[in-house]
Amino acid sequence: MTTTTATPSPAATTSQSVRQQQWREFWFYFSASKTAVAGLVFLIGVILVALFADFISPHLPAEQYREFAETPPAWMEGGQMRFFLGTDYAGRDMLSRIIHGARLSLLAGCIVVLLAASIGIFLGLVAGFKGGWVETIIMRVMDTIMAVPGLLMALVLVALLGPGLLNAMVAIAITYMPSFVRLARASTINEMNRDYVTASRVAGAGPLRLMFIRILPNCMAPLIVQGTLSFSTAILDTAALGFLGMGAQAPLPEWGTLIAENRDLMLSAPWTVTFPGIAILLAVLAINLMGDGLRDALDPKLKRS
Amino acid sequence: MNQPLIKARDLHKYYPVKSGFLQADKSLQALSGASFDLYAGQTLAVVGESGCGKSTLARLLTLIENPTAGQLTLDGIDVSMAADSATKKQLRQTVQMVFQDPFGSLNPRQKIGDILQEPLIINTNMTAEQRKQEVLTMMARVGLQDEHFHRYPHMFSGGQRQRIAIARALILKPKIVVLDEPVSALDVSIQAQVLNLLIELQQEMGLAYVFISHDLSVVQHIADQVLVMYLGKPVEQGASEAVFSNPQHPYTQALLSATPQANTERKRQRIKLIGELPSPLNPPTGCTFHPRCQHATAQCKTITPEMEPRGDVSVACLLVK
């Protein structure tokens, strides 16, 4: 008889345990990479530090202890435990400034990625789905953006919009958009040829339903990876703009700005530029390591079975 | 009321192909001249190798694409005349499709219940409760259990996925189902289960099947009529018993003899087909089959044979008298 039914794995009966199972599988592949887990742990640490900056940092970031200006870190000669990583030219505690800077840098990264991804994915989806002249226009505009070096483009945009952290983020987001558009378009075209999309069409589904409910969720994996990796470069680029004086403005303890304002002390008080630099380096490294692990876990082609 | 559900007359589909800078575009004759009638409760099998136009025919019948020439009437409605959205919607509900690959045809991010409800959401005004009831009834009918409603496709085996795909095709109560190689991706033991289900559903609901397949042993079992195609052209057409017991066209004969059978005694003389399928972009002149045909004569290279009745079947061959 044909009406026999087999029971699939008993472990999965409700949708909740399905979620759990998916998570477990994700974690299995993700945790296979020790470096990715290390990156994730470090990143969580940075996020916690950013969230609780007010409680953790020993001093207020803007408070100036003039008499202690350019104090070296605690373990160097003349250092004090009060100012563990030393102070800058105005006697502000470096550790507190870096801790508060984590907030700004992470926020900048988040906003840049969200902005670039949401607009980019939308345009890419439309381009891949519609084809024809719509696609040509969108893709040529993106090609034009990509033809100009990213930082230069961002500089020009900031020059137009005026310096400031918000404008810097918008400018960087615009330079990041093309990679999302391209990726979303490629996955959309790929998914369009799948039978389940045709099946939806035969059932009479309209273009909006096809695009956003059917196709988009299936394109997310590479986009998430791209988002993570862009997050790290976004932090770098915000820092770079800050260093050039076009991003976050002076008293704000953004990491790039920290380096910029202490540029003159590079030789006499090297700790004032070294520690913000190390903070940028570690955060970006952690995010990249995690992104690699994420790609391994989400990309079915790289999965070991 | 003995009107055919599908009435196809001389269906053609050409695709333009860019052949290069400064060269005239060619056209790919994916399907040229398919005609048939299909009645309720009957199965038409479309047989042929890759590139013979089977899938193009499926795309025309399921209204994914429009024919370049020819007339297609589904359940009494001429497809080319159906301009307003209400008629189109009605046509959509008449024809549904089951795909070959049960892994690609179900959206991996949707639960089974949502996959099956989607056609109802789009095409009917049922309440959520009614929809769910409808879906559960259909799931039970194809041999799925209620608790499968909240599961995702990847938790099912190929055979069960194909059951889900069948349920999705039938949920709108269509009259015609186009089955595009529905069992060729399945294991032998599962193949039989799914074929049996299809046969039972056909008897129960009086469905008309267009069964596209390259597996002649399956076709022989399930089909009432057979349409054999080669390079986009029908070469032989007729009742299943007639075609299988006494194949007329040399291509049908070759196809039958090439199909292996689970019989260790049958070390028979195979009709060897020389060479490969020609490119559909550049089909041979005259009878398209002549370069591979062992009976080909000089006139086969120049004269294009038309489908003509020969006894119980129609054959497109100059040599069959």
Add this chain to the structure above:
Amino acid sequence: MALLDICNLSVEFATAHGALKAVDGVDLKLDEGEIVAIVGESGSGKSVAMLALMGLLPWTAKVTADRMLFDGQDLLTMSAKQRRKIIGKDISMIFQEPMTSLNPCFSVGYQISEVLAQHFGGSRRSHKARTIELLQQVGIPAAETRLKAYPHQLSGGMCQRVMIAMMIACQPKLLIADEPTTALDVTIQAQILELLVELQQANGMALVLITHDMAVVAETADRVVVQYAGQQVEQRAVKDLFENPRHPYTQALLRALPEHSQGELLNAIPGVVPGQLDRPVGCLFNPRCEHVQEHCRQTPPTRNEDILCHYPLPLAGQKP
């Protein structure tokens, strides 16, 4: 002495849901010049067993065997370097997808002569002559002009012929064909199967044909190994097996073929192949077996006369 002698081969994969036993105690003996078919549904471990023999499994796989001898050499204790000398020269393998098995960036002539250079050395000129000879041998017309062709310029059948030419270039003693015709059209499938048998007879190779198609087995092989859920359930001469299957699974599989159906419906086997998480206790086939008895649900059977069943079906003409 047998050309290939495998005893109790098992392969386990580490997955997100624990260990997966893909192959469970497979025995296989193969003489020179013999055609053995391994049949089974997907998940029966038929390909994995042969990949394990070739040493082509990813590192997550754990291969164990009591004995794995090829031509008198022990493949288990051999170093990877020694193994590579045998793999590709004495044992070759062709795969299901001819298009993806060939490297799209190089011409077919280059790819074949690369194999020759790897295993024999020698001059380019001699390779070219040998390549043309090989292409002619596998029935490719106008072989000289095809040397410069790239895989995408050839059809699926032609690509499979090129693959076969490449694999017989070193005159292997054993050729493993993993579903060699599944991706091809029926008329091309007939051609390729015929070619394989011809080459096997001409070169005296042993041929292992992995397939899911009982009809292909019936027309090609001398001996059949039937696998189910990683286990080897029956191993017999082709003629005996088709006339008088002794394992209930083999019998059910043969009955399920459309040409063996009586009446409107087919004789389907109920249920599905057990997955990783729902393996039954006792005999793995017991939930789907029509001859099942209480004993089958409790105790896993042991192999007896190459049949893995507590109650094998009787030989024709014998009372049970």
